[in-house]
Amino acid sequence: MAVQSPVRAAPATAPREPGSASRRRSPVSWVRRGGLSTLLFLLPLLIVFGVFSWAPIVQSVVMSFQRTNLVGPAEFVGLDNFVQVLTDPLLWTALENTLWFAFLALLFGYPIPLVVAVLISEVRARRGLFSALAYLPVVVPPVVAVLLWKFFYDASPSGVFNTVLGWVGLGPWQWLQDQGSAMPALVLEATWAAAGGTVIIYLAALAGVPADLYEAAEIDGAGIWRKVWHVTLPRLRTVLLVTFILQIIGTAQVFLEPFLFTGGGPANSTTTLLLLIYDYAFANSLGGDYGAATALSIMLAAALAVFSVVYFRLTKSWSGS
Amino acid sequence: MKSSRIRILTTALVVPFALSACGSSPEDQVGTDGKVVITVAIDAGLEKAAVDAFTKRAEQFEQANPTVDVRTQEYTWTAATFTAQLAGGTVPDVFTVPFTDGRGLIERKQIADVSEQVAKLPYAGALNPNVAKAGQAADGKQWAVPIAAYGQALHYNRTLFRQAGLDPDKPPTTWAEVRTAAKQITERTGQAGYATMTQGNTGGWILTTLDYAFGGRTEKVDGDKAEATIDTPEMAEVLNTLRAMRWQDNSMGANFLYDWAGINQDFAAGRIGMYVSGGGNYGNLVTQNGLKPEDYGVAALPLADKPQAGVLGGGTLAVVSPKIGDRSKDAAVKWIDFYYMGKLTDEQAAVADAKTLAETKQPVGVPTLPVVDRATYDKAQQWTKPYVNIPLAQMKPYTDKMFDQPLLTEPTRSTQDVYKILDTTVQTVLTDQSADVAALLAKADADVQNQIGRS
Incomplete structure (x- = not known):
């Protein structure tokens, strides 16, 4: 409120400036009212955000209209980069793959953490141990996790997973080496790697559910499933909606798994949008197509922003609990 | 309120640009001691x-x-x-x-x-x-x-050759022999008889090598004009050979996503019978992948009996x-x-x-x-x-012929882009049993032409 009052007071005291709104304060009054110290305190934050967040964003928007190799002078090419990206047949493959990944990740990655969290919260003894075990994969550095799983996914009969499958008379499966199974294999690892974080969020939310609701449900004769359905899920609604959108945004930007596991192969079956962006920029050692890469990045960011806004509008009425 | 926000925003946007605009011109870095x-x-x-x-x-x-x-x-x-x-x-x-x-x-x-x-x-x-x-x-x-400078060569594992009942001093000299040897190695040792790189543009590099060895070329350059020549009988022969080794003989192992580092690693670990890479690869295999010198053999790349056939260098x-x-x-x-x-x-x-x-x-x-x-x-x-401390005798099948084989340069137009397109082609052949070689080549040809035309 302290910031707002001088704005209202300004018209009475400030001299009129030609061409400016009459509500505008004079710099002198701004300084007198502590504007400088406000700016001074803001400055470190502004510089950090400016240099590391905003500048790259603005630069990439500019670059999406340019042709440049980052060494020589850049040339403005209008919408050429966007046209080039939109007419690249690989874009649709990448989009399809990304949607397929997102769908599989939702199918497995969304309900599993919830089930695990509910189970852990139901356990009376050693809850801490189970939480720690569920969270453990998140602690493993992602690159190490992928390399480990690459080893597990060895498609020869002596591979780790294939050996286990062999014990029950199955396999050997091709895992990453087959165009059909490569993407599900990536999702499996991604789910394993990310579930722990979501489990912890759900556990925290579950702790906030008042115990008397469960007691009341029990008195009414509700079993575990009815308790989950009628008490737990409605109480977690807001968190569930947020984790849903975060998961969609996260999966739309999947890069690490296809990059490290398959490089987009076999035969582009795991080329995702972000990997395509990376390929535009870096696959050619003689200066990649940074314009196309940034153009696609901007389009992806815009699509996700629109999706988020629409999603929150649509679910606004559900989330108020 | 609004204008002050705009001012702050402008400052926030301008400051980083001003900072990042400080470029550098070439200059010497001199230490305190004047060096x-x-x-x-x-x-x-x-x-x-x-x-x-x-x-x-x-x-x-x-x-x-x-x-x-x-x-x-x-x-x-x-x-x-x-x-x-x-x-x-x-x-x-x-x-x-x-x-x-x-x-x-x-x-x-x-x-x-x-x-x-x-x-x-x-x-x-x-x-x-x-x-x-x-x-x-x-x-x-x-x-x-x-x-x-290097010319591509056929690297092979002498120990696996011996275990498979093959003579390590007489490595294959034709692609038909490569295929037979690969099959024998897989059948008798369980390891990949022949493996190939497929990822990070190396798939295209090796596919181009085989195309040259079978007498083909991937592009025809005439002054400023360049034409893609991927869809040729030679390239079809290469892909059909790979396909037969993969799906009929099952002699190409279980990894079809190799890059240079990955294939060197698996070869040094004794999991691959033969593969194609630069003739001077021994150094990397030993210093970075712990290859046992007694396992190593290298032979001249088998060339088709055609005047245009040559070794990519x-x-x-x-x-x-x-x-x-x-x-x-x-x-x-x-x-x-x-x-x-x-x-x-x-x-x-x-x-x-x-x-x-x-x-x-x-x-x-x-x-x-x-x-x-x-x-x-x-x-x-x-x-x-x-x-000299390397097993030169084991490299004789290569060193005897390396100066006699015609050496051909890599494609000159959009080399890495061409290789990238061919990565997909070779990956498809090795991971899709029903892949249509003719259609694949037609597509790769069009993609390469598009790429060469653009650059």
């Missing part, structure tokens, strides 16, 4: 003995050049990381690139013009002209120094960063002369290099193609003969 400092590339991931050998060479250089302070920086060229490093300015002052990148880097002035310094080197006129071309600007000035250029000043440039070229070229052209340097390598148990005498004229090359072989 000029240069950073030089050392292969990433070397074993300790190899690092020791390198450090020793750097010390010897500093003794000979007391005004220069050499610092090392890990660097290995890969298509994907190089662009980022170059754009970000994180390449060392002296680094290496493949022949295919030379002309492009020179045209875009992404490397320094050191032609003046190079011209003063005593062997400047004795460079192998075919090889020197890769490092020359359009006007013939030598901006980059060719330091190594390439090489490495030593180049200098455009960001450094004149004193540093002088020092950088001195380093190239000392570390890369001295051992090829000067007896004392060759002996010193071989001695250091031998003392630190690093391979000496790995067969490579000459970057200097044949006479100088032969002399250098003699100088280092007493220090």
